[in-house]
Amino acid sequence: MKVSQRGQVPPFEVMQIVEEVAHLRAAGHDVISLCVGEPGGGAPTAVNQLAAQLHEQGADFGYTATAGLAQTREALASHYFRSYGVQIPARNFVMTTGSSGAFQLAFLAAFDAGDKVALARPGYPAYANILGALGLDVIDLPTGPEQRFQPTVEILERAYAEHGGLDGLVIASPNNPTGTMFSAQELEALSDWCEEHQVRLISDEIYHGIEFVSERRGHTSWEFSRNSIVVSSFSKYWGMTGWRLGWMIVPDDLVTTVDALASNLALCAPAPAQCAVVAAFEPASIAEAQRRVADFAATRDLVLGNFDKFGIEEAAPADGAFYLYGRLGPKILDRFGSASAFCRAVLEAVHVALTPGGDFDPFEGQHFIRLSFAAGYDRVAEALERVDGFISQSLQPEH
Numbered sequence: 001m002k003v004s005q006r007g008q009v010p011p012f013e014v015m016q017i018v019e020e021v022a023h024l025r026a027a028g029h030d031v032i033s034l035c036v037g038e039p040g041g042g043a044p045t046a047v048n049q050l051a052a053q054l055h056e057q058g059a060d061f062g063y064t065a066t067a068g069l070a071q072t073r074e075a076l077a078s079h080y081f082r083s084y085g086v087q088i089p090a091r092n093f094v095m096t097t098g099s100s101g102a103f104q105l106a107f108l109a110a111f112d113a114g115d116k117v118a119l120a121r122p123g124y125p126a127y128a129n130i131l132g133a134l135g136l137d138v139i140d141l142p143t144g145p146e147q148r149f150q151p152t153v154e155i156l157e158r159a160y161a162e163h164g165g166l167d168g169l170v171i172a173s174p175n176n177p178t179g180t181m182f183s184a185q186e187l188e189a190l191s192d193w194c195e196e197h198q199v200r201l202i203s204d205e206i207y208h209g210i211e212f213v214s215e216r217r218g219h220t221s222w223e224f225s226r227n228s229i230v231v232s233s234f235s236k237y238w239g240m241t242g243w244r245l246g247w248m249i250v251p252d253d254l255v256t257t258v259d260a261l262a263s264n265l266a267l268c269a270p271a272p273a274q275c276a277v278v279a280a281f282e283p284a285s286i287a288e289a290q291r292r293v294a295d296f297a298a299t300r301d302l303v304l305g306n307f308d309k310f311g312i313e314e315a316a317p318a319d320g321a322f323y324l325y326g327r328l329g330p331k332i333l334d335r336f337g338s339a340s341a342f343c344r345a346v347l348e349a350v351h352v353a354l355t356p357g358g359d360f361d362p363f364e365g366q367h368f369i370r371l372s373f374a375a376g377y378d379r380v381a382e383a384l385e386r387v388d389g390f391i392s393q394s395l396q397p398e399h
Helices: 013-026 045-056 070-084 098-110 125-133 153-162 184-196 252-265 271-281 283-310 330-336 339-350 377-394
Strands: 093-096 116-121 137-142 168-172 200-204 229-233 246-249 312-315 323-328 368-372
Touching: 013 339, 045 271, 045 283, 070 093, 070 246, 070 271, 093 098, 093 252, 098 125, 098 200, 098 229, 098 246, 098 252, 116 125, 125 137, 137 153, 153 184, 168 184, 184 200, 271 283, 283 312, 283 323, 283 368, 283 377, 330 339, 330 377, 339 368, 339 377
Parallel strands: 116 137, 116 168, 168 200, 200 229
Antiparallel strands: 093 246, 229 246, 312 323, 323 368
């Protein structure tokens, strides 16, 4: 029987590590997982309480309108005015099944098969894999420390000339895996360039709110371009990963298209989550989320001051999110050969799960690892000591 070629996308290596972590834990081992971007603590208290109340009252969680419940979209519109000072009509918000559902809708609505969409490298692998499965051409934008691991207008100009134009650009600020962010001026410059060249900008803003550097505060692309598509979610800042609720901000010219696609692909986003999530915008919920961000900040400081204990020689500036992405030192690479081999050895020997960089950069990624400090200060501190001890032992000369 025929098997679709469009479905032959690379597996996400981090999920294979997650499976191995589960096996080790089932065998009774104390594994510290620094490999997934999943904040602990769960949803804000008010969201859980409202969800329980709705269930106790026997709420009828039937299908919602395809674009989502009016009160949820209106709550998001108010949130954007408070947070960014931009007025966005509720009709431009579309509720989705996590940010993953939003990306599929965005790519289907904005692009045709064969269109050229640019992605910065390193970056979240699902962008390229979804685009490839939809028959789009992924245009690689290599970045490094000199660009703070983010695309620049100069990089875009070169790619545009080399490939005879571009149809789209996907950006993320804060970025996964690097945590780097655009300043307002940098985001405005990219938005202006996309407007001038008729390139559809898709801005991944899922980690907004988890920010540590005042001059690189989160800015939404809709501050600068009403033709851009914004993708975000309740998973990270509010810690609601399993609720599977995200949203898009959709330009006027795509509202009808996105609604038609969504009605065929998913009917609607999960209704119970849409009902309960309005409590996420209450002051108590925001305060709860901010306390979590303060914990991330303390853990970030610990990691930034000790990343050599993970074998990292130099790291990307972690402006936001809860990741550190760093290049392994030459002694580590000489000893183990690759980031994947190093991560496997660390997991087997001292039960600390790290993510090799190959998922995020298929060219240079085997020199890098990503670690998540969402596990919390104490667990990360213990992981530092475990990995440091493993490295010291591994690099001792043989007698």
